[in-house]
Amino acid sequence: GLPVATHKAWLEDMTGQILATSVGDLTPEMLEAAPQVMSAWADNPFDTEKSKSSSNSAPTMERLMKRLVAEQTATGNSDAANTYAYNALLHGWARSGEGEYAAQRAEHILIEMQDRCGAGNASVQPNTASFRSVLLAWERASSAASAAKKRQEATHAAQRAQRILEWIISLHETGVNESATPTSECFDIVMKAWSQTNHADAPQITEQLLVRMEQLNREGNTEDVQPQTRHYNHVLRAWQQTKAKGSAQRAEEILDHMNKLATHTDNPIHPDFDSYNACLTAWAGSDENCSARKAESVLRKMESAYKHNSNKDLEPDAVMYNIVIDAWAKVTSTAKTNGKCNIKFFI
Numbered sequence: 001g002l003p004v005a006t007h008k009a010w011l012e013d014m015t016g017q018i019l020a021t022s023v024g025d026l027t028p029e030m031l032e033a034a035p036q037v038m039s040a041w042a043d044n045p046f047d048t049e050k051s052k053s054s055s056n057s058a059p060t061m062e063r064l065m066k067r068l069v070a071e072q073t074a075t076g077n078s079d080a081a082n083t084y085a086y087n088a089l090l091h092g093w094a095r096s097g098e099g100e101y102a103a104q105r106a107e108h109i110l111i112e113m114q115d116r117c118g119a120g121n122a123s124v125q126p127n128t129a130s131f132r133s134v135l136l137a138w139e140r141a142s143s144a145a146s147a148a149k150k151r152q153e154a155t156h157a158a159q160r161a162q163r164i165l166e167w168i169i170s171l172h173e174t175g176v177n178e179s180a181t182p183t184s185e186c187f188d189i190v191m192k193a194w195s196q197t198n199h200a201d202a203p204q205i206t207e208q209l210l211v212r213m214e215q216l217n218r219e220g221n222t223e224d225v226q227p228q229t230r231h232y233n234h235v236l237r238a239w240q241q242t243k244a245k246g247s248a249q250r251a252e253e254i255l256d257h258m259n260k261l262a263t264h265t266d267n268p269i270h271p272d273f274d275s276y277n278a279c280l281t282a283w284a285g286s287d288e289n290c291s292a293r294k295a296e297s298v299l300r301k302m303e304s305a306y307k308h309n310s311n312k313d314l315e316p317d318a319v320m321y322n323i324v325i326d327a328w329a330k331v332t333s334t335a336k337t338n339g340k341c342n343i344k345f346f347i
Helices: 004-020 028-043 057-075 081-094 098-119 128-147 151-173 184-195 202-219 231-243 247-261 274-286 291-309 316-337
Strands: none
Touching: 004 028, 004 057, 028 057, 028 081, 057 081, 081 098, 081 128, 098 128, 098 151, 128 151, 128 184, 151 184, 151 202, 184 202, 184 231, 202 231, 231 247, 231 274, 247 274, 247 291, 274 291, 274 316, 291 316
């Protein structure tokens, strides 16, 4: 709630006091405040991902963590550098905007935490929040690479994120670390990373992750892992972006499956605007002969859902109508080129 300048000055002052205190002399109040200061650096309002100075917070937090580790070594206080402090550092790297470098650093810290915990230091046991931050760091690395048209780097980041997800599942199922639970949000992050890679295998991989969620949910030994609409949307977007033969048809099959699931009142899966938009766009971008007709068919399904369910969120917008019109325009252009112009329009 402090003004930005005041907040920043307070953080810098507190950080300076902690770093300037001789090793072994940190007061209990300082030890308690240090992780809070690190958390504040991670979430500070003057340091956004879009800012050029966004990388300043993480190195500052690294210095604070190094100071806490030194205090722990000197005094034997195992709680000086605890999970809370490490999680703040992981969160800081995840939102630093440093792409793959930040993700690699976050993953290294996570491995160090688990190794130290396995060696008997329970105060640094990584939990779900720890893994979530590392997953988020890799997803953002994938997003940045994808935006820069670096498909190979985006795919590499998605693969690393999936490896972290498989690790947390393994730790939880074997009982090695019961504080780390694979949640629906963990799956959401990894599926999002894959859906924006445009990799040929991304649709199948996201579908496999969805099936894994359903399996864990059925087994009932993992909380909060039930698939939601957003997870299905990641699969739809992955199929939309591949533009491979049969991809649009598969997207529509998934959309129809979502609609069937929505008929069960206790099911949280209901196709939303993004669901229909991904399927419609997949057909509109397809080279198949029936693409325009199929795109319009999806639009009509959306109109029907909007009218019958009185769901304002399902109202098609002008962009969607234009997508369908453009799809028909491509068909018309092709027909004229081939000397055939007996196209029937349904709009």
